[in-house]
Amino acid sequence: MKPNFEPFSDIPGTTIFTIEKSREGFHLNQFCMSLRSEENRKRFLADGPAYLAEWPLTDEQKQAVIDRDFQKMLDLGGNVYFLSKIFASEGLSYVQAVSTMTDMNAEEYQAMMVAGGRNIEGWRSKKERGEA
Amino acid sequence: MGKIVAGISTSHVPAVGHAVDAGKQQEPYWAPMFEGYEFSKQWVKDNPADVDIIVYNDHASYFGMEIMPTFAMGIADSYAICDEGYGRRPIPDVEGAPELSTHIAASLILDDFDMTILNVLEVDHGLTVPMSLMFGTPEKWPTKVIPLPVNVVMYPQPSGERCLSLGKAIKRAVESFDDDVKVRIWGTGGMSHQIQGARAGLINLPWDKQFMDDLVNQPEVLQYKPHLEYMIEAGSEGVELIMWLIMRGALGDKVNEVYRFNHVPASNTSVGHLILTPKED
DSSP, rough: OOOOOOOGGGGGTOOOOHHHHHHTTTHHHHHHHHSSHHHHHHHHHHHHHHHHHSSOHHHHHHHHHTTHHHHHHHHHTHHHHHHHHHHHHTTTTHHHHTTTTTTTTTTHHHHHHHTOOOOOOSOOOOHHHHHO | OEEEEEEEEOOOOHHHHHHHHOOOOOOOSTHHHHHHHHHHHHHHHHHHOOOEEEEOOOOSSOOOOOOSSSEEESSSSSSOOOOOOBBSSSSEEEBBBHHHHHHHHHHHHHHHHHEEEHHHHHHHOHHHHHHHHHOOSSSSOSSSSEHHHBBBBSSOOOOOHHHHHHHHHOOOHTTTTTTEEEEEEEOOOSSOOOOOOOTTOOOOHHHHHHHHHHHHHHHHHHHOOOOOHHHHSSTGGGGGGHHHHHOOOOTOSSSEEEEEEEEEEEEEEEEEEEEEEEEOO
């Protein structure tokens, strides 16, 4: 079967981690895996740029990590489960980190979740939203 | 011979594990969710099994991007607990079932499922949070476990059809084991949730409930549901629900619905939980 990745690009506000993206993000994601050890978390938090210099990330990927710009990291091939090691190393929860990718702050985002989460109406298709 | 006696499906939200570890089950935010599992904790005590096959996904906790197995099976004596970036959860290691898992893995491969064999595996919240929900906080887990990790993180994930078929092959494998063992099978993950991008926080409870109805009554319909529909309707991480199809396939054509529970939210996620038993003719 011929793979078709194209339909994923129509889902609004969503980056699907495909086998293609996994190649682009390989070193970024492997750097994240290194943060599963306490020793590496300490070194990364003490001097992020120095720690990142040990990894063959692109300059753009390194800057996105330093900026904690999770959306940018997704765009550059990161996957959120890998990226979670970055915010876990700082003791942040998924809710705290995930909210930074939305137009809400953490408190507003948490309030939305407690009220039942984001309603899907209007969020199915970029074309429907006039974004494509 | 071996026999599959029950199927359990449940979400596996990491924050639930942290809540258990910190003793927060009675806090107002968490109490309604944990109360929904009280029935189940008693039920698994009253209906014990010798081995639990737990279908789950690793969340970049043990598997990096060097190797991404579509279907894998642990055949080890025991499994350590991953450090997922917050430090290791303070829970016991998980005891394996090496003889049965070796038999099942071999049977599956001979049945055309090309399993990756894991002699070493550390398990993450995908496997341990369901255990905490069903067994609480024991000194030692009251069961032996066969971990069955599935790639649901990277597209393409296995198809729904393949997942349902794998479940059916697991049933055949268990029933061809010489010893009398009672086996439960667990499908974990889901339900609707999205933890990335501007659409993060998506919850689609009507879709989740329909999925549960179909899983119980007409799983053959679900096997043709494309990944794209899960990603649109249940969020980018909602595609984990294909793992529930493996559980369902192992239970046979008809099932009894013993218990059902839904709760929104746990962290970013719609929590869903089922206990099913095979319906004998």
